[in-house]
Every structure is written in structure tokens, then in C-alpha cells.
Amino acid sequence: MPELAEVAYACSKWNLGINKKIVGVIIQPDSRVYRKFDSKKFENFLLGKTLLASECHGKQMLFTFSEMIFLGIHLGMTGDLELKPKNYQKEKHDAIVIQQAKHCLVFRDPRQFGRLRIHSGKTHPNWWTNLSPSVIEKNFTGEILHTATVKHRKKLLKALLLDQQYFPGLGNWMVDEILWRAKLKPSRLSGTLTKLEIKKLFKQIKFVAKGAMNSVGIFGGDPPKNWLFHRRWKDGHLCPKTKTPLLRENIGGRTTCWAPTLQK
């Protein structure tokens, strides 16, 4: 589930835990989501602290606790956050259960492509402050898009837009939605875009990001009915604009849905 707006929605599920103390931490120590970190550190750092705030940046989340403790979460492919009752029992794929007086804050991830990080210090961690502007921020500009197309001119457009270094938050379905609206083939080489095409593409990045945040980001669920989103998951659907068949194929290493009669 987790692209920009789904991450924002997942993040909001822990809101009831804000300003509440951590009274217990249950860890699944062999989960891959801990990567190089010693999972013990998460318990040591979080226990007794108070969750103060949460924020999202693209697909990344940061939870700030008292005494300058920071928890970073990336949901990977199958990660999700849940709010559970205080007596919740840890389930198989739960990587961490953070217990409070009234609730448990749960991060679960069956495929374990997600990632947890913990940081303690006077400032925010570098892996948070070094992120480039996410696609919903004002300082995400057309210049960033232009620079990316020049530097990676041989890269397929689909693959370029999935690069989190330039487009934090964009994921597979959002990129398909953007390219469909911009009428651009996912297999175009990035360097072949004209100035006008870059301008249109930028506009659609902003449109899809904003539209997703205003629907999925607030309420969960799906984006608006007329979006490509609703036709991209299996074969046989028609393009909502042209009523011609949509194509599903692997482009740039990812399943891609597009309309050959519309996208050039």
C-alpha cells in the first residue's frame, strides 16, 4: 500500500498515541526491518519516553519522543502502522509493539522490506534532514524535474520518476497515474522530453500528489473514481479517456499500466 498518501494515512493512525508515555516495548528481534541496528536499542531508547510528534516526508516517517529520541519508519512494500487496544497481543509479523496506557502502536511488515531506525542526539538525524523536497512541498520545483531528465537522459521515464532522490513519495501506481495524465509513454527515454512535456509532466506530478493526499492521505482507501488507479491492477480494462485497451507490462523493472493510444 505505501506510497506518499498511504504513508501519510498510516502515520495518522498513531495520532492517539501523541503526548502519551511508552510503558512497554515488544520487539521481534529477528525481523529484517531492523537492518544493521541492534533491535535491543529500540527498547532501551523508547521505554519511559513520551511520543511528542509525528511527521512524514515522501515515503519516510519520523516519530519524535521526549529526551530527543527519534524513530524513523519506512513501510517498504507491505508495512503498515496500526493502533490496537492496550491488551493487544503481538502477532506473527509485528516488528514492534509500543505499549501505552490506553493503546498499542504497532508496526507490522510481513515481507520485511520496510525499515526501522532509531536516533538519539541534540538534532534530528541526518537521514531525515538530508532528504530532498517531497513532491507535495513548495520547494519541489520544475527545475528538479528538469535536472533529473538531463542527468539521467538514458533512463526510462518510468524508472526516473520512481527515484526517491528526486521525487520523494512517488510510487508505482502514482507514476502510472502521472504519466497517463501527462500523455507520456513510460518507456520514453528521460532525455527526449521537450520543454513543454517537462512542464506538463511537472503539473501532473503536483496534481496527482495533491489529489492523492486529499483523498487517500486523509481517509485511507482509494483515490477519486475517474483515476487510472482503479483500472491498473489487472488485465482487460479500458482507458477512461479514450476507451481503448490499457496495456500492462514490465517497464523499468516494475509492472506498468498505460494507454498506448494516448501516451506518446
Next chain:
DNA sequence: ATACCTGTTTCCCG
């Protein structure tokens, strides 16, 4: 059984 999957990281090649 087999193929497929909303994401990154690592490895290999030119």
C-alpha cells in the same frame, strides 16, 4: 504449483 507484487539495496556490466 506457479506467478505475481503499492520498494529499496546490492551487484554487475559497459
Next chain:
DNA sequence: CCGGGAAACAGGTA
């Protein structure tokens, strides 16, 4: 050293 592509990661689902 780089840009770009494929494979790997791991488990659930169709």
C-alpha cells in the same frame, strides 16, 4: 568513478 539494469530480499495471495 558513473549510469543503468537485473537480481535479491520474504511472505502472502491468486
